[in-house]
Amino acid sequence: MTKSLTPHKDKTLFTPGPLTTSxxxxxxxxxxxxxxxxxxxxxxxxxxxxxxxxxxxxxxxxxxxxxxxxxxxxxxxxxxxxxxxxxxxxxxxxxxxxxxxxxxxxxxxxxxxxxxxxxxxxxxxxxxxxxxxxxxxxxxxxxxxxxxxxxxxxxxxxxxxxxxxxxxxxxxxxxxxxxxxxxxxxxxxxxxxxxxxxxxxxxxxxxxxxxxxxxxxxxxxxxxxxxxxxxxxxxxxxxxxxxxxxxxxxxxxxxxxxxxxxxxQEGGIEQRMKRYQNNSKILIAAMKRLGFKPVLPSETQGWIITSFYYPDDPNFDFDILYQKLSELDFIIYPGSMSNLQCFRIGSIGRIFEQDIVKLVWAIEHSCQEMGLDLS
Ligand SMILES: Cc1ncc(COP(=O)(O)O)c(C=O)c1O
CATH class of the missing domain: 3.40.640.10 (Type I PLP-dependent aspartate aminotransferase-like (Major domain))
Incomplete structure (x- = not known):
């Protein structure tokens, strides 16, 4: 059996789909x-x-x-x-x-x-x-x-x-x-x-x-x-x-x-929107505290997914961050904007405030291991 076919363990997906389901x-x-x-x-x-x-x-x-x-x-x-x-x-x-x-x-x-x-x-x-x-x-x-x-x-x-x-x-x-x-x-x-x-x-x-x-x-x-x-x-x-x-x-x-x-049961589109908006708000605020800058200004930023610039630090490597987060059972998404060095984090799916808090903790921990200066 090849390595990728070893038994799969559920991870929390901060992606725009397929996403985490109940x-x-x-x-x-x-x-x-x-x-x-x-x-x-x-x-x-x-x-x-x-x-x-x-x-x-x-x-x-x-x-x-x-x-x-x-x-x-x-x-x-x-x-x-x-x-x-x-x-x-x-x-x-x-x-x-x-x-x-x-x-x-x-x-x-x-x-x-x-x-x-x-x-x-x-x-x-x-x-x-x-x-x-x-x-x-x-x-x-x-x-x-x-x-x-x-x-x-x-x-x-x-x-x-x-x-x-x-x-x-x-x-x-x-x-x-x-x-x-x-x-x-x-x-x-x-x-x-x-x-x-x-x-x-x-x-x-x-x-x-x-x-x-x-x-x-x-x-x-x-x-x-x-x-x-x-x-x-x-x-x-x-x-x-x-x-x-x-x-x-x-x-x-x-x-x-x-x-x-x-x-x-959650209360329809209105309540789901509120949960995702809350996920997105907490994510952006916490990532900013770590020094990550969102690509979009708040006026045009939706609450489905957020793009963050790569930090201006020679120790940052997205593939390593992705791998470290994956080992901690969190999946984020690469960027796909033409000409911009960025990555994406989704706020949708069966994820709640506490999942975002855990993800940001894992990002901070992984960045420290990579030797990034987060001061
Ligand atoms: C806005 C938008 N349109 C189209 C698609 C394509 O959907 P699929 O990947 O399910 O074919 C996506 C996928 O993420 C999307 O976000």
Whole structure:
């Protein structure tokens, strides 16, 4: 047996997903069930209803569609299935996930324009309005809500107002925000919102979901450039017999149903947001005390994930810090900002104030061992 296949021990994940989940969510998976049976069909129905209720939208106007695969599959499903053959997608980019959406559009040979900003910059509303006004061929606009690259929370409400003013379809990547950041889908004029099972709902990986405005969705029949990622057909399948068209991730869906129950028990999105905000506040204050500087100013810093600059100390080595923390059963995340030396720590998942305190203690201890001057 290779070293990496020795028995695994749970670690606390301070990452943006997969993330730390509750024991009850993990235990919920200890069952095998038929994907065509009544239990499972009822479970799918319940998950779809719960997602609409969390979104605070009516089932007469919106629907929740579950799609196999991670967040990227959900995003690709929306892009491939909703943009017309003669459509033109504007992608607002300020991080890796905006760039990924662009790559999806390029791969699918969808006409597109981009408005690109630095990874630590908030998109400029005047520029967005200008391009919408001057480029009438644009039919669809896409933006990431919580850009997990730096941790920025983008102003989707204000962008939505402009998208609505110019009568475009609006696609929002809410993969890392849905469940812990209030999103007013209707008033922010969102036609297709995408998120996934293993982020702020605190489920395990395996599927993504789309909250779609029926009026926009109904126009997309036959547009998909893919068979398995065809959003419209997936919706019709779920509506017709309550089932997935192809093998669903049964265990993941059962775990997700449990995670939804636990989200409601915690007090819904509002209370989950408060816990994550508290995690984030304590983390930033404690890291600052150790001398680490957050990349983002407090005005644009969201509460999902925080990027910290590498300290200006020759003894600092991120790989060594990562290894030392991992040996203490804490997992943090490398940075992914273009041209910036930074690392990231997530505040989401089944983690609480005491976990953050322990993590920061472990960071301090590891930095001391590395010979960093933390005075
Ligand atoms: C904002 C955002 N969009 C998309 C994705 C891609 O999701 P996945 O890695 O599940 O495909 C992520 C993953 O972290 C994300 O944070």
């Amino acid at each position: 024991s009850s969510v993990k235990e919920a998976m200890l069952t095998d069930c038929s994907s065509r049976g009544v239990f499972f069909i009822d479970l799918i129905k319940n998950i779809r209803q719960e997602l609409l209720s969390l979104s605070d939208v009516q089932s007469s106007n919106y629907t929740a569609i579950l799609m196999q695969g991670s967040g990227t599959f959900g995003l690709e499903s929306v892009i491939t299935s909703t943009i017309a053959e003669e459509g033109h997608l504007l992608i607002i980019i300020n991080g890796v996930y905006g760039r990924r959406a662009h790559k999806i559009a390029q791969t699918l040979k969808i006409e597109n324009s981009v408005l690109e900003y630095n990874d630590d910059q908030v998109p400029d509303l005047e520029q967005i309005e200008y391009i919408l006004k001057e480029t009438p061929e644009i039919t669809d606009v896409m933006v990431v809500h919580s850009e997990t690259t730096a941790g920025i929370l983008n102003p989707v409400n204000k962008i939505g107002k402009l998208v609505n003013k110019y009568q475009k379809n609006f696609i929002v990547d809410a993969v890392s925000s849905f469940g812990a950041v209030p999103i007013d889908i209707e008033n922010w004029h969102i036609d297709f919102l995408v998120s996934s099972s293993n982020k702020c709902i605190e489920g395990v990986p395996g599927f993504s979901f789309v909250i779609a405005k029926k009026e926009a969705l109904e126009k997309t029949a036959g547009r998909s450039r893919s068979l398995s990622l065809d959003l419209y057909s997936q919706w019709k399948g779920l509506e017709d017999n309550g089932q997935f068209r192809f093998t669903p991730p049964t265990h993941t869906l059962i775990a997700f149903n449990q995670a939804l129950k636990e989200l409601n």
